[in-house]
Every structure is written in C-alpha cells, then in structure tokens.
Amino acid sequence: MxxxxxxxxxxxxxxxxxxxxxxxxxxxxxxxxxxxxxxxxxxxxxxxxxxxxxxxxxxxxxxxxxxxxxxxxxxxxxxxxxxxxxxxxxxxxxxxxxxxxxxxxxxxxxxxxxxxxxxxxxxxxxxxxxxxxxxxxxxxxxxxxxxxxxxxxxxxxxxxxxxxxxxxxxxxxxxxxxxxxxxxxxxxxxxxxxxxxxxxxxxxxxxxxxxxxxxxxxxxxxxxxxxxxxxxxxxxxxxxxxxxxxxxxxxxxxxxxxxxDFEASYEEATTLEFRGHTIAKTGPWGQGPALLQTLAILDGFDDERLDPSTALGAHTILEAQKLAIADREAYYGDAHVPMEHLLSPEYAAVRRALITDEASLEFRPGTVPGVEPFTPPLRTGYTPPALAGGSGFAGVGEPTVSRSxxxxxxxxxxxxxxxxxxxxxxxxxxxxxxxxxxxxxxxxxxxxxxxxxxxxxxxxxxxxxxxxxxxxxxPTLILKDGRPVVALGSPGGDQQDQWQLLYILRTIVGGYTPQQAVDAPSLHTTSIPGSFWPRTWEPGGAVVEDRLGEDVIADLERRGHVITRAGDWSLGRLSSVARDHETGVLSAAANPRGAQGYAAGR
Incomplete structure (x- = not known):
C-alpha cells in the first residue's frame, strides 16, 4: 500500500x-x-x-x-x-x-x-x-x-x-x-x-x-x-x-x-527531528511537546501507517496520540519535566510497541525513572452539584458554550x-x-x-x-537545513496539535501541498482527559469528518474506536505560511471550514 x-x-x-x-x-x-x-x-x-x-x-x-x-x-x-x-x-x-x-x-x-x-x-x-x-x-x-x-x-x-x-x-x-x-x-x-x-x-x-x-x-x-x-x-x-x-x-x-509582577519573555523552543525536518514547539508548560512525542512514536512506522486517509493510518495515528497525550497529563506542567527521556528514541520505541490492531480504551502514561506519573480524575461525565438538573449544553460546535x-x-x-x-x-x-x-x-x-x-x-x-x-x-515552526520553512497552527483546544499532526504527515510524508493538507479530511481522539472544564474523557472516542469515507470509518469502528461523525467540513481550522529557501518562493494556505479563515500574499 x-x-x-x-x-x-x-x-x-x-x-x-x-x-x-x-x-x-x-x-x-x-x-x-x-x-x-x-x-x-x-x-x-x-x-x-x-x-x-x-x-x-x-x-x-x-x-x-x-x-x-x-x-x-x-x-x-x-x-x-x-x-x-x-x-x-x-x-x-x-x-x-x-x-x-x-x-x-x-x-x-x-x-x-x-x-x-x-x-x-x-x-x-x-x-x-x-x-x-x-x-x-x-x-x-x-x-x-x-x-x-x-x-x-x-x-x-x-x-x-x-x-x-x-x-x-x-x-x-x-x-x-x-x-x-x-x-x-x-x-x-x-x-x-x-x-x-x-x-x-x-x-x-x-x-x-x-x-x-x-x-x-x-x-x-x-x-x-x-x-x-x-x-x-x-x-x-x-x-x-x-x-x-x-x-x-x-x-x-x-x-x-x-x-x-508579570512580564512576557522568550524561551528556547523544544524540538524534534522528523524525516529531515526540525519541528519546533513550546516547552512542556504547554501541550506542544506532545506533538513531538507523537511524531517520535510514528517515525518508527512505515509510511503506509502514517496516512490519515486510510483505516490503518488513522488507527495508528489515533493510538499514538492517546499515548503521547497520556504523558501530557502525567508529566507536563510549569515544573521540571523530563523531556529528554520522553523524546528519546528508546522511550518512543517502548510506547510504539503498545500499539496493536485494536483501539485502546485505557489511560496509559509511560514510565519515567524516578518520576511518579500523575493520574488525573478520569470523568466520563460531570455535572457540578450546583447545576444538577440543569439544562446542560446550550450550544455545540466551535465554539462550544454551555448555559453557565x-x-x-x-x-x-x-x-x-x-x-x-x-x-x-x-x-x-x-x-x-x-x-x-x-x-x-x-x-x-x-x-x-x-x-x-x-x-x-x-x-x-x-x-x-x-x-x-x-x-x-x-503554534508550530518547521525548519529544514537550519532555516524556517513552515509556520503552522490551528484553534481547537486539545485538538490543535492533533489537527496539525495530520498536516505535517501529509506534507512531509505524503507530498501534499499546503492547501491540499488543510482541506483533507480530519479526525482526532477524545480518549484523553479534556483540558477544558468539566474535564471529561471518552474512552476510545474518536471524532471524524464523514469525508474520511464509509469503509475507513467502518474499519475504525471494527477496531473498537467509538466514532462520532462530525459532518463533511467541521474539524480543523489550520493555516500556514511557508518559504522555499532555494527558490525564494513564499506560499500560504488557510482553512475553508466556516468560511472565515483566509490567506493573502503576493
């Protein structure tokens, strides 16, 4: 394949x-x-x-x-x-x-x-x-x-x-x-x-x-x-x-x-080498390094398992994301975080071996020597006592807003x-x-x-x-041969890096142009503790655009993923700019979903 x-x-x-x-x-x-x-x-x-x-x-x-x-x-x-x-x-x-x-x-x-x-x-x-x-x-x-x-x-x-x-x-x-x-x-x-x-x-x-x-x-x-x-x-x-x-x-x-007492500042980026490119993210006081961990896990697979448009690729990507984001919950914060260990090839290989042909329904952070992993409350549903019996969500989509x-x-x-x-x-x-x-x-x-x-x-x-x-x-910056070649990002809370990952795989591995990668069908896992109140998770949950295809979606369900269909054009709000340092040509792409994002240039 x-x-x-x-x-x-x-x-x-x-x-x-x-x-x-x-x-x-x-x-x-x-x-x-x-x-x-x-x-x-x-x-x-x-x-x-x-x-x-x-x-x-x-x-x-x-x-x-x-x-x-x-x-x-x-x-x-x-x-x-x-x-x-x-x-x-x-x-x-x-x-x-x-x-x-x-x-x-x-x-x-x-x-x-x-x-x-x-x-x-x-x-x-x-x-x-x-x-x-x-x-x-x-x-x-x-x-x-x-x-x-x-x-x-x-x-x-x-x-x-x-x-x-x-x-x-x-x-x-x-x-x-x-x-x-x-x-x-x-x-x-x-x-x-x-x-x-x-x-x-x-x-x-x-x-x-x-x-x-x-x-x-x-x-x-x-x-x-x-x-x-x-x-x-x-x-x-x-x-x-x-x-x-x-x-x-x-x-x-x-x-x-x-x-x-507060002043903004500069910091060195956290980076990972992936298929001849340097991917640069924030430190682990943000979720950015989880994208790097996901790439480190995926880098050990053949290209066919890095294709989000196939059932095998989508399954592999979802499972890798669950593992990386479990580590986010267990280890990341404004504290000392053992990123050298978490981004090492040896650790990535251990995590990669956990991916099977079936969807995991577990919260599975890895083991870091000398560090006790934090296990957050794993709520599948939560209503604050003061809102018991209330109306719940008043709106869905982007943004998702509750009555409270x-x-x-x-x-x-x-x-x-x-x-x-x-x-x-x-x-x-x-x-x-x-x-x-x-x-x-x-x-x-x-x-x-x-x-x-x-x-x-x-x-x-x-x-x-x-x-x-x-x-x-x-946000993400991608470098090649020591020069920046892509600036990339998306809204989406816990989904930001999940959607950016698909862009990175499709452009670096699949050869897609920036706009092709932005437009392509998207997906993400909800089998993670959410970062936003009320901080619930859905074991095995995956949200997909219907354009992924009936055969692919059915295959994911057979593997045990709990699928939510989100319509044809609803996930991902990516934008990017790029520079080819050999030719000097600049490029840009923007999300068509919602008819609001735009790129411009000459």
Missing amino acids: TYTPPPSFTTRPTLQGTFGMSASTHWLATASAQAVLERGGNAFDAAVAGAFVLHVVEPHLNGPGGDMTGVFATAEEPGRPVVLMGQGPAPAAATREHYLAEGLELVPGAGALAAAVPAAVDAWLLLLRDHGTWELGDVLAFAVGYARDGHPIVGRVGATIAAVADLFTEHWPTSAALWMPEGRPPREGEIIRNEAYARVLDSLVGAAADGATRAEGIDAARREWRTGLVAQASAEFVATPHRHSSGLDHAGVITVEDFA GETRGDTCHIDVVDSAGNMVSATPSGGWLQSSPAIPELGFCLGSRLQMTWLEEGGPSTLEAGKRPRTTLT
Missing part, C-alpha cells in the same frame, strides 16, 4: 509569491497583516497588527484579557526557533486551598476565579519592541479603527452570544450591555463597535508617545498596561462576586500587583512570512467574551486559562500561585 495521493481539487489555491504572505482565522486580520507588509513593515509588525485586530473581530475566540504563545525565527538567526511566552501565571491568591474552600471540585470554566494574569498584550508588545520596525500607533491603528468605527460581525460571534444570552441577561449585565446593546444578540453583518477597547489602545499609544526612543515608548506602553487603567479596573471589578460555571457566585482573586458560560477550544491563529525570511506562527486565545463578565471601562473580560489546572495535590499541573497553567496553545 502506498500513501493516499493528494486530491486534484482544493477549495482554493495554495498562494504563491515572493513578497510576503499572511494567513489567519479571520480575513480582516489577514488583510491588516498584509497591509503592513505592503507598507514596508516586516513579518513581526504585521503579526502584531493582525493579532490586535483578532481581539476586535473574533471576540468569541480571543481577547486582550487572554494569553498567547508564538514561535518564530528571524532572518538574522534563521536556525534558532524562539518561543514567545505570553502565558500568564496564576494570581498570588489563586491557591487550591482557596478554591476548595469555595466548595469547588474543579477550577471553573467561566468566571474570574478561572483567570490567569492576562499576558497576550504584553507578549505582542515585547515582540514588536525587539523584532518589529513600526511605531506602536501605526501598528494598533487597524484594531483601533475596527473597534471605534465598527466592523460587520461574523455569524459565529452572534451565535456565541445567543448561546449565553440568558447568562448575560440574568447574571452578567455588563456583558449584555456590551454585546447585546439592542437587547438581543447581534445579527450576522451588523456593524458592532467597542469604544471602550479603542480607548484602552489609545492609552497605550499615548504612553508610548512619551518615550525618548521607539523601544522606550513601547516599554512605557507595557507599563501602562500592567499598572494603569487595565490592572486597576480589572482588580476592582472582579472583586464583586458573580456567576461562575460552577453554578455559584464567587469573587475573583486577581490584584493590581499580579498585573504588575463554559467554553471549549475557542482560539484563533495567525502566521506571517516576509521576503527577508522572518517567520512567525502565533496562537492567541482566552479572554473570550463568554469567559467572565465584561469590564465596562475596558470593553473586554478576563480569561479562564486556570481551568486547565487541577485541584488534586501532587500533579505537575496542579493549581499553584505564580505557576503557569498548562496551556493548550501550541
């Missing part, structure tokens, strides 16, 4: 050119990033401009009160992938003892108790200061314009607001005032504005104007973010108890000191490459409009990333003041 040939038809072309390429989950962010390139900015100027636009046009998927991670390489140091660390820690008063005393078994999925320190804005400003070329006001002008003058809303924003309209009306009146100004959810195509957020951005630009140099000005804006109106209004607002996804009212614990405000997998993504060879992949998320009540003076709410921590003792991702939650945000 050979690898399934690439399809002859794609929903759109793989864009090609030599000037610059941008791709993201919303066309306005892509267009803004590309406009920066056209006006002489570099890839980092463009990515920052596009990212702030994403705050405005995809408020159900990310916001200024959230977080981000990025991985990039510069034209000056092309062989050195760098992680942009924009994941804030737990506030000083966010202790498991406090949450247990509040009557909680899990960190809530919505409400200010779930808020880590907002980190996305500081991280973007850090990248702009050190690697961009534009002044802050010019970069933020796109977002300010869309916030103040308005933009036509996409349907999914209105659908998200509709799913939590009762929550907003009954419990979060400030969110109702911001997102339902007419007393109803906005309709697709209506112009929406956010003057409060425009004023916040104006305050950052005003602070930057006082700097003697460009870098000093951006640092002044960062200080304003960490110590000025945003910090003060946030801390004061969340001190009032409000409804959480627990079904109870709690006050938040974040303070102005928590804001002031809980959300899963809501994220966006942006990739940019310029003609000089600068390349960046970034995944902003959190601070969704449904995360917690909107702060009136700011036009946004805080995030809910702490829901990815446990309240059980002894785990690497147990809630602890000052520690980062183990984030699902996981």
Whole structure:
C-alpha cells in the first residue's frame, strides 16, 4: 500500500509569491497583516497588527484579557526557533486551598476565579519592541479603527452570544450591555463597535508617545498596561462576586500587583527531528511537546501507517496520540519535566510497541525513572452539584458554550512570512467574551486559562500561585537545513496539535501541498482527559469528518474506536505560511471550514 495521493481539487489555491504572505482565522486580520507588509513593515509588525485586530473581530475566540504563545525565527538567526511566552501565571491568591474552600471540585470554566494574569498584550508588545520596525500607533491603528468605527460581525460571534444570552441577561449585565446593546444578540453583518477597547489602545499609544526612543515608548506602553487603567479596573471589578460555571457566585482573586509582577519573555523552543525536518514547539508548560512525542512514536512506522486517509493510518495515528497525550497529563506542567527521556528514541520505541490492531480504551502514561506519573480524575461525565438538573449544553460546535458560560477550544491563529525570511506562527486565545463578565471601562473580560489546572495535590499541573497553567496553545515552526520553512497552527483546544499532526504527515510524508493538507479530511481522539472544564474523557472516542469515507470509518469502528461523525467540513481550522529557501518562493494556505479563515500574499 502506498500513501493516499493528494486530491486534484482544493477549495482554493495554495498562494504563491515572493513578497510576503499572511494567513489567519479571520480575513480582516489577514488583510491588516498584509497591509503592513505592503507598507514596508516586516513579518513581526504585521503579526502584531493582525493579532490586535483578532481581539476586535473574533471576540468569541480571543481577547486582550487572554494569553498567547508564538514561535518564530528571524532572518538574522534563521536556525534558532524562539518561543514567545505570553502565558500568564496564576494570581498570588489563586491557591487550591482557596478554591476548595469555595466548595469547588474543579477550577471553573467561566468566571474570574478561572483567570490567569492576562499576558497576550504584553507578549505582542515585547515582540514588536525587539523584532518589529513600526511605531506602536501605526501598528494598533487597524484594531483601533475596527473597534471605534465598527466592523460587520461574523455569524459565529452572534451565535456565541445567543448561546449565553440568558447568562448575560440574568447574571452578567455588563456583558449584555456590551454585546447585546439592542437587547438581543447581534445579527450576522451588523456593524458592532467597542469604544471602550479603542480607548484602552489609545492609552497605550499615548504612553508610548512619551518615550525618548521607539523601544522606550513601547516599554512605557507595557507599563501602562500592567499598572494603569487595565490592572486597576480589572482588580476592582472582579472583586464583586458573580456567576461562575460552577453554578455559584464567587469573587475573583486577581490584584493590581499580579498585573504588575508579570512580564512576557522568550524561551528556547523544544524540538524534534522528523524525516529531515526540525519541528519546533513550546516547552512542556504547554501541550506542544506532545506533538513531538507523537511524531517520535510514528517515525518508527512505515509510511503506509502514517496516512490519515486510510483505516490503518488513522488507527495508528489515533493510538499514538492517546499515548503521547497520556504523558501530557502525567508529566507536563510549569515544573521540571523530563523531556529528554520522553523524546528519546528508546522511550518512543517502548510506547510504539503498545500499539496493536485494536483501539485502546485505557489511560496509559509511560514510565519515567524516578518520576511518579500523575493520574488525573478520569470523568466520563460531570455535572457540578450546583447545576444538577440543569439544562446542560446550550450550544455545540466551535465554539462550544454551555448555559453557565463554559467554553471549549475557542482560539484563533495567525502566521506571517516576509521576503527577508522572518517567520512567525502565533496562537492567541482566552479572554473570550463568554469567559467572565465584561469590564465596562475596558470593553473586554478576563480569561479562564486556570481551568486547565487541577485541584488534586501532587500533579505537575496542579493549581499553584505564580505557576503557569498548562496551556493548550501550541503554534508550530518547521525548519529544514537550519532555516524556517513552515509556520503552522490551528484553534481547537486539545485538538490543535492533533489537527496539525495530520498536516505535517501529509506534507512531509505524503507530498501534499499546503492547501491540499488543510482541506483533507480530519479526525482526532477524545480518549484523553479534556483540558477544558468539566474535564471529561471518552474512552476510545474518536471524532471524524464523514469525508474520511464509509469503509475507513467502518474499519475504525471494527477496531473498537467509538466514532462520532462530525459532518463533511467541521474539524480543523489550520493555516500556514511557508518559504522555499532555494527558490525564494513564499506560499500560504488557510482553512475553508466556516468560511472565515483566509490567506493573502503576493
């Protein structure tokens, strides 16, 4: 058997050119990033401009009160992938003892108790200061314009607001005032504005104007973010108890000191060699290295077992993902993680030997000498006592939103490459409009990333003041011969790396073009403890697009996979940019699902 040939038809072309390429989950962010390139900015100027636009046009998927991670390489140091660390820690008063005393078994999925320190804005400003070329006001002008003058809303924003309209009306009146100004959810195509957020951005630009140099000005804006109106209004607002996804009212614990004490930073990437390519990810304070572990397991198989379009390949991939993600739960967190052992060929061989012809229904972390694996609660269903007898989920799909405000997998993504060879992949998320009540003076709410921590003792991702939650945000940079060749990413919570894995296998092993790989049928496992509240799992669960084919799906079911059909075009929201260093040709691809993601370039 050979690898399934690439399809002859794609929903759109793989864009090609030599000037610059941008791709993201919303066309306005892509267009803004590309406009920066056209006006002489570099890839980092463009990515920052596009990212702030994403705050405005995809408020159900990310916001200024959230977080981000990025991985990039510069034209000056092309062989050195760098992680942009924009994941804030737990506030000083966010202790498991406090949450247990509040009557909680899990960190809530919505409400200010779930808020880590907002980190996305500081991280973007850090990248702009050190690697961009534009002044802050010019970069933020796109977002300010869309916030103040308005933009036509996409349907999914209105659908998200509709799913939590009762929550907003009954419990979060400030969110109702911001997102339902007419007393109803906005309709697709209506112009929406956010003057409060425009004023916040104006305050950052005003602070930057006082700097003697460009870098000093951006640092002044960062200080304003960490110590000025945003910090003060946030801390004061969340001190009032409000409804959480627990079904109870709690006050938040974040303070102005928590804001002031955090600064974004850079880190070395975690890497793995796979079929002549270097795959670069965040450290194990994120889920990124689980993708590397999956690749290490799969690298020992023949190509026919790496084809997601066949039953054998899909089965093998699903089983490898379960093993790697079990290790994520057992060992990953903002702590010492034995990645050298977990990524070693010897360990991968041991894990590979566990894959049989049948689907595993077990949680199977590996054995690391001298380290006790953490076993999380393995819930197949969970209803908080305060919500017993409640209505359950009010909405499904992307985003998934419950009546209590809980959300899963809501994220966006942006990739940019310029003609000089600068390349960046970034995944902003959190601070969704449904995360917690909107702060009136700011036009946004805080995030809910702490829901990815446990309240059980002894785990690497147990809630602890000052520690980062183990984030699902996981952009990818791929290098070949010491140069970056692909920037790649996707929204999707626990599915982000699962969907990116299929792209990597199809392009590196199967010879697909970027758009062919984005368009191809997708799948993922749910036989893992979820990172999002209420943190359940489905033993043997697998979700597939129907386009995978009846024969393949039936074969997976015979092997014991518990299949959920998701329709033809529903899984994966990938985008990518690429650079061929031999020819100088740049390329880009974007997801057609949902008719929202776009690439642009020339």
